[in-house]
């Protein structure tokens with residue numbers, strides 16, 4: 380019997396702040412893929428967002444608090460924070476391949492909002508040269524033929540694979556999970572905090588305490 384291939388699930392994001400939707404996305408695919416590791420990639424300079432409020436170190440602190448207790452080892456990769464340029468996933472995947480070699484299975488996780496705009500990412504169709512992509516549904520973002528851009532739908536159909544196939548090859552497959560339905564966004568949380576509300580049901584308690592202690596998202 381061959382030694383099984385190592386698998387790392389990758390979850391990138393602005394995480395400003397991290398919330399229960401991110402934890403649910405990571406947990407969902409941790410249970411589906413059984414990766415050896417879930418690696419979080421806080422973005423340094425997410426070029427499609429208007430700007431971040433919390434500092435990189437604060438976003439990393441909050442990630443550590445939020446992902447404590449998952450059934451797989453969770454690590455935080457600082458490369459996008461340390462790269463002094465716009466954050467492009469293709470650059471990150473190239474770096475990971477250079478560091479980890481060609482054999483390991485890499486699976487990049489995204490929510491439905493990002494699937495609907497995957498065609499706008501830098502060199503989006505080269506992402507599959509380095510990783511698999513798994514997308515999950517999210518309330519407010521419809522994943523049907525009328526909404527998924529044709530080129531993305533075509534690529535996902537052509538590359539459709541099972542979680543088991545993803546574990547057994549290094550890159551190149553696509554998967555869409557349609558049964559995640561967590562109606563939470565960081566935008567909504569920032570707005571609630573700005574209005575003096577406590578969004579207890581939307582973020583892990585440790586993260587909310589951290590936000591209060593550091594007076595984040597108050598204006």
Ligand SMILES: Nc1ncnc2c1ncn2[C@@H]1O[C@H](COP(=O)(O)OP(=O)(O)OP(=O)(O)O)[C@@H](O)[C@H]1O
Nearest residue numbers: 392393394400489490491493517561563564565566
């Ligand atoms: N509720 C959710 N359900 C599924 N996926 C999600 C959810 N929230 C975020 N994601 C995914 O997690 C990744 C990082 O998201 P991000 O940090 O931008 O959070 P966000 O809530 O979308 O932020 P914002 O409201 O500031 O745009 C993205 O791939 C996004 O699609």
Ligand SMILES: O=C(O)c1ccc[n+]([C@@H]2O[C@H](COP(=O)([O-])O)[C@@H](O)[C@H]2O)c1
Nearest residue numbers: 391392393422425466467468469500501
């Ligand atoms: O590579 C790109 O051009 C690109 C464009 C938009 C988003 N991404 C990545 O998608 C992930 C989620 O992004 P966001 O903006 O929803 O936090 C995060 O890892 C981003 O770096 C990547």
